[in-house]
Amino acid sequence: MTANQPAPSLAAPSLFASERQRFLDLHPRSLALGRDATQHFLYGVPLHWMRDWPSPACLFMQSAQGAHLICADGLAYSDFCLGDTGAMFGHSPTPVAQAIVQQATQGLTCMLPSTRTAEVGRLLAATFGLPQWQMALTASDANRFVLRWARAVTQRPQLLVFEGCYHGAVDDTLADLQDGQVVARPSVLGQVHNHAAFTRIVPFNDLAALEAALSDGQVACLLAEPALTNCGLVLPEPGFWPAAQALCQRYGTLLALDETHTLSTGCGGYARVHGLAPDLLIMGKAVAGGLPCAVYGFTDALAERMRQAKQAAPEGHSGIGTTLAGNALTLAALQAALTRLHTPGNYAHMLALADRLAQGLRERIQAHKLDWCVTQLGARMELQYGSTAPRNAQEVLQASQPALEALLHLYMLNRGVLLTPFHNMLLVSPATTQADVQRLLDVFDAFLRDLNAD
Ligand SMILES: Cc1ncc(COP(=O)(O)O)c(C=O)c1O
Numbered sequence: 001m002t003a004n005q006p007a008p009s010l011a012a013p014s015l016f017a018s019e020r021q022r023f024l025d026l027h028p029r030s031l032a033l034g035r036d037a038t039q040h041f042l043y044g045v046p047l048h049w050m051r052d053w054p055s056p057a058c059l060f061m062q063s064a065q066g067a068h069l070i071c072a073d074g075l076a077y078s079d080f081c082l083g084d085t086g087a088m089f090g091h092s093p094t095p096v097a098q099a100i101v102q103q104a105t106q107g108l109t110c111m112l113p114s115t116r117t118a119e120v121g122r123l124l125a126a127t128f129g130l131p132q133w134q135m136a137l138t139a140s141d142a143n144r145f146v147l148r149w150a151r152a153v154t155q156r157p158q159l160l161v162f163e164g165c166y167h168g169a170v171d172d173t174l175a176d177l178q179d180g181q182v183v184a185r186p187s188v189l190g191q192v193h194n195h196a197a198f199t200r201i202v203p204f205n206d207l208a209a210l211e212a213a214l215s216d217g218q219v220a221c222l223l224a225e226p227a228l229t230n231c232g233l234v235l236p237e238p239g240f241w242p243a244a245q246a247l248c249q250r251y252g253t254l255l256a257l258d259e260t261h262t263l264s265t266g267c268g269g270y271a272r273v274h275g276l277a278p279d280l281l282i283m284g285k286a287v288a289g290g291l292p293c294a295v296y297g298f299t300d301a302l303a304e305r306m307r308q309a310k311q312a313a314p315e316g317h318s319g320i321g322t323t324l325a326g327n328a329l330t331l332a333a334l335q336a337a338l339t340r341l342h343t344p345g346n347y348a349h350m351l352a353l354a355d356r357l358a359q360g361l362r363e364r365i366q367a368h369k370l371d372w373c374v375t376q377l378g379a380r381m382e383l384q385y386g387s388t389a390p391r392n393a394q395e396v397l398q399a400s401q402p403a404l405e406a407l408l409h410l411y412m413l414n415r416g417v418l419l420t421p422f423h424n425m426l427l428v429s430p431a432t433t434q435a436d437v438q439r440l441l442d443v444f445d446a447f448l449r450d451l452n453a454d
Contacts, residue, residue, distance in 0.1 A: 012407060012454035019410045020056045026414065029072040030060045053421045054406035055413060064091035066431030069418065078436035080426040081418045085261050088286035088379070090431035095340035096289030099332045109327035116331045123338035128259075129272050130281055130297035135326035135334075139260040139284025140168025142294035143223065145320045146280050147172060149298075150221035150254045152313070153305040158219045160253070162204040164231030164393025167223060167258050168284075171195045203392040204228050205237050210244055214251040221254045221280075226270035229261040232396035232423050233375045233382040235389060241276055248279075254302070256280035260294075263287070264380035264427060267347045288334040289341055295334070346430040350379035353437060354428040357381065360441040368448045379428045383408070408447060415443045 024031065034057050038044035043051045044058065051058055060072040067090055069077045082088055089096075107114075124133045136142040147159060147170070159172050167173045174185045175196045184196045200219065202209035213219065226241065228234035248255040257278040259269040263286060266273040271281060279302050284294030298306070310318065324330075358376045361383060365372045375382050375389045384390065386399030405424050412419050417440050419426055426440070 012451055015450055015454040016403075016407050016410070019407065019414055022414045023055050023410060024057065026075065027057065027059065027071065027073050031057050033060045033072055034058050053413075054409045059413070066090045066092075067429050067433065067436055068431075075416065077413070077416050077418045078432075078439050079418045080428070080432075080436075080440065081420045082427045082429055083285075083290060084420050084425075085264075085427060086285040086290045088264065088427055088429055089289055089337070089341040089346065090429040091290070093289045093337075093341055093431075095336040096291065096333050099336035100291065100329060103329050103332035106328070108329045109324055111323065113326070114328040114331050116328075116335050117326075120331055120335050120338070123335065124295060124297060127338055127342050128268055128281055128283070128297055130278075131300050132303040133295055133297045134321075135330070136284075136294040136296070137292050137322055137325050137330075138168065139258070139282060139294045140170055141322060141325070142282045142284055142296045143167045143170045143173070143256075143258060146256050146282055146296050147221060147223065148318070148320050149306055149309070150256065150280075152309040153302065154220040154252065154254065156218050156220040156253075157198050158200055159198060160200045160202065160210075160213050160219045160222045162224055162228060162393070163201050164204065164228050164234070164396065165201075165223075165225065166230030167225075168260075172199050173223065175199045175201060177201045203394065204234055205240055205391045207240065207243050207247070211247050214247055214253050217251055219251070219253045221256050222248055223256045223258060225258050225260075226262045226265070226274075226276070227377050228393065228396075229377070229380065229425070231393045232384060232390060232400065233377060233380065233425065234392060234396060235375060235377060237391065241274065245276060245278070254279040256282060258282045260284045260287075261380065262377065264350075265378040266351065267342060267344050270377075287337065288330060289337040291330055291333040293330045293334055341430070347379070349430050350428045350432070353432055353434070354379045354381060356434070357426065357428060357437045357440065360437065361444065364441065364444055364448060368452070370448075381426050383424045383426075407451075411447050411450070412440070412443050415446070417443050 034044045042048060045051050062070045062072050067079050069079045121133055125131050136145055161173050163177050172195045174188045175182050176185050182196045182199055182201050184191055184194060200213045202213050227236055245255055255278045257271050259281055260283055262270040271278050279299055281297045287293055287295055358374045358381050361374045371387045373384050373389055375384055384399060385401045390396045408424055409419050409421055
């Protein structure tokens with residue numbers, strides 16, 4: 001997720017104003033909690049992005065279970081945001097909740113591997129297809145560690161990412177293309193070092209630009225989501241990944257696929273489903289059912305190069321890892337998630353229901369003769385305001401309508417349907433029901449009617 005300040009609606013100002021008022025009328029307790037929390041939390045929230053939802057005040061949650069959330073005012077929501085993917089397998093999935101309860105009295109963290117370690121390693125290898133693994137607490141951390149390893153083993157300085165990418169709070173990736181030049185993203189606070197000097201950026205789906213960026217042999221690693229999911233959903237064109245993978249191999253660049261969001265594709269993630277052979281895979285958020293946990297996997301050949309790089313380095317801190325990574329509680333949750341959540345059965349439910357939702361949205365778009373489309377990646381989809389799916393971040397930018405997105409988000413929220421803020425992303429979980437999908441479609445129908453009338 002990337003946080004942007006939502007723009008006020010220019011598309012339907014009176015509807016936007018009435019929706020803002022409706023939110024305020026419906027949520028007196030959230031408003032009071034917000035005022036109270038402001039005393040000791042910056043912006044009244046534990047993480048400042050939480051304030052960036054398009055609602056006029058922050059929605060405080062009381063509880064969440066499966067695909068449903070109850071807010072502080074006791075209102076129930078069908079949740080298609082799902083913690084922006086952390087809860088992709090549903091909120092508090094029972095096997096993970098039980099594993100956490102059981103482990104919680106037997107040691108949370110000891111800076112030692114727990115007895116589950118070997119089994120969790122086997123499960124990771126079986127689920128995602130790479131033989132070697134390490135753990136971190138967040139996907140941001142895992143990506144940072146992957147970049148360190150990649151630069152250490154290749155002895156190359158440069159990182160390559162796609163325009164519009166988001167890989168978490170990773171300095172090297174928080175850069176933009178401006179008139180063909182890579183520049184550090186101006187909104188990033190407290191920047192001292194010019195990370196842009198070590199980052200190259202090319203448009204997604206552009207093999208010629210990719211080859212040009214790789215061809216001087218200075219790029220340690222291409223860090224990429226298999227589909228862009230954070231600037232908007234942008235799917236790879238047919239043949240793009242096999243060709244991109246071959247280019248990485250030709251120029252000795254490691255291919256690191258960040259599957260944190262593309263786990264929605266199918267069981268084992270995009271690379272598994274599409275038969276890609278990355279050097280590294282990164283996953284966080286939902287990988288252990290929503291408990292803070294991330295993993296990164298790599299090939300045996302790369303593991304050997306990592307051992308050599310570590311051995312060749314002077315004694316001391318590697319700059320890789322944090323104290324709580326791989327703790328006993330997380331391992332217990334990860335084991336439960338790998339055996340009971342990352343299953344073909346769960347994905348069969350998610351994908352079938354997501355297909356129905358996408359189809360329902362398309363039918364309504366067509367009925368209202370709108371120039372919009374729905375782009376889908378397995379259990380994840382996005383409503384986009386152009387007649388064809390974008391091919392890269394620039395096309396997303398050209399088609400984007402932040403005011404309309406904010407209005408739709410708020411309208412849905414006011415009627416018990418949560419979408420991902422900022423770009424109307426929808427995610428279906430194993431706990432999502434046909435009734436949730438119907439509820440969303442009914443509210444979408446009402447939205448289109450009201451938008452037309454405004
Ligand atoms: C593809 C991808 N990678 C990494 C991250 C970072 O995850 P976290 O914020 O949990 O560190 C995100 C966050 O949205 C993401 O979308």
